[in-house]
Amino acid sequence: MTTGAWLCLFAPLLGAVLILLGGTRIPRVVAGWISTTSVFVAFAGALWSFFALRAASGHIGRISSAWTWVQAGNFKVGLSVLVDPLSTMMMLIVAGVGGLIVLYSIGYMDGDDEERRYFAYISFFVFSMLLLVEGGNLLLLLVGWGLVGLSSYLLIGFWHDRPSAVAAAKKAFVMNAIGDATMALAFFVLIAHSHSLEFGASFATAGQLSPTAVNLVALGLLGGAAAKSAQIPLHTWLPDAMEGPTPVSALIHAATMVTAGVYLIARTHPIFEQARTVELVAAGMGTLTLVVAGLIALVQTDIKRVIAYSTMSQIGYMFLGAGVGAYANGMFHLMTHAFFKALLFMTAGVVIHALAGEQDIRKMRGIGALMPWTRWAFLAGALALVGVPPFSGFFSKDSIIAAALHDHWYGVVMAIAALFGAFLTGLYTFRLYFIVFPGEPSAFVREHHHAHHGKEGPLTMLVPVGILAVLAVIGGWIQLSPFWHPLTTWLEPAARTLGVAVPTNTQEAIASVAAVLLGLAGIGVAYGLYGTDRLVVPKLPAVQRALEHKLYFDEAYDALFYRPAAAFATWVRRDFEEPVILATGPDLGEGTLELGEGVRRLQTGLLRTYVLFLGTGVAIVGVVFMAVR
């Protein structure tokens, strides 16, 4: 069972190393296939672990340690992998969806100057994420966490000759570093109290910690989760991360990276349950994000940014689910979201690819007539995202809303906000659909569209899109609470759903019906506004401006952090560096030169004087030693 996990972990790393060592000796296409194969081998390893774990009785999980990695006193951390229901589920999603995305990249990146570098990075990205989910202790989890940040930085800034891409990469890295730091602080508190970062030992001691300590630990973990999963207030990097190549956006948004926060909450839920307030803060944070991101998505005009905000919004749902204690529901939505969000990004990528890099939706009108298959695939993804039955999003999203409904009055508030979010989801998703796909092709589209050998794209792009379209439709059928819930049962040993988060049948029904109706209402409004001209977009210039500026988060951070820091740096330069350091520098140099002139005389070049100095020195040292004794 653990052999599969080790295979799964190291296959992508091996792929990255091979491409790195091969360099220009291997052709570009081969680099792509090495990368794809390595990730699919990882998927095979994940399947192996999954079936072995299923065959094992009770499937509680097992830790396999290769060697002791860090040892300091009685603190010891091994290089180990953990195979349990939660980690195998993540392994399957990461390696499976990741493999399809890497396959898709072969077509998408065809002809780029630095394909080899791209494929080395992307394999490394998958490896980092697998290390994050498989790591057998919190330290390895943090290592994977940091590596995911690093590889996302490398990939977002892949087109390093674009200043905007470099800036976006830097932003993502800094935002993630904040999260990494709070997580590291949480781990220090844990080490101080439990002398261990093993999952079992740390969770066992969580119950004995003082409320302050356990709240601090949970807050630190939440900070890390919020940064990685782009939840308010650490979300601003995610829309900018669209500067990377489209498959990277798909990878970041679907299989890796942003889902890490949800995984972290599910993984460390014993700590969060001891700090229930913090857990509810996570749920509230998710609720706020899902509404705000949905609103901002309404006015974006870049096809990838709309989908990016929808990711933020959907991760908000997952945080809500995990925060109220319905970990399995959060993970379920993570899985279906991985399917349909990867699908949406890939179809958007097909369109962008066919239009030679154009991303503005206002210019794309009518592209559906030229690309019917892409249109249907996008429609499947969009319906899954809105949560229309029987598409996958319906099963996972509604169960989260129902779970929230059960948790006291604030749960009801959050559920109502989530229902409003469902309406927004329908609205912004189908605004995108109705603007881009139906109707007569616009002049821009007619001029710039170029078919790929008479097809909508290369086969390496269309095959993954097809597979994901099927998964986006049927992926949710594995669970229909309350009648049929194999996933919850499967995850129970690793992350048992809290009692307060188990809704009654009535609540399930209310949540489902309300969410579906609101989602359909959103689609209807979008149709009225953008599909026909029957409705007119209300003119609210102030609101629109605020939303187009993404509610001024960037501006606020600029004023709060960047400007004071820059002002301080200017002050230090003017009042300290220039008068003190720059002024004393030359003096120091001249003094040294003069000293050297004086000392020069000692070098006579005569052997006898050197002997004399040596002898005198020895004599003095001898006398000093004797005197001291």
Add this chain to the structure above:
Amino acid sequence: MLGPGVAWYLGVAAFLFGTGALGVIVRRNPIIVLLSLEIMLNGGNLALIAVARHAGNGAGQIFALAVMAVAASEVCVGLGLVVAINRKRLDLDIDKLSELRG
């Protein structure tokens, strides 16, 4: 134990060492300087052996053997230098080899 005490041996060793050191400092002929160095080393050897015998421990004698090996190699290098100086038709006077003056 027969013979004079260890202090005598050390006295002779110190005398040899001092003579050698004086030779190194005051003489200008490189061959004489090398000879004086040998005398210094032998002074050291004598002290080592005397103390080794006094302490009943063989380690000092081993040291002396090592010093002899070093002395032999040092003479090789030193005489090589002397030959090289001679080949260049330079004076055999170490005070004239002072090109490293600062």
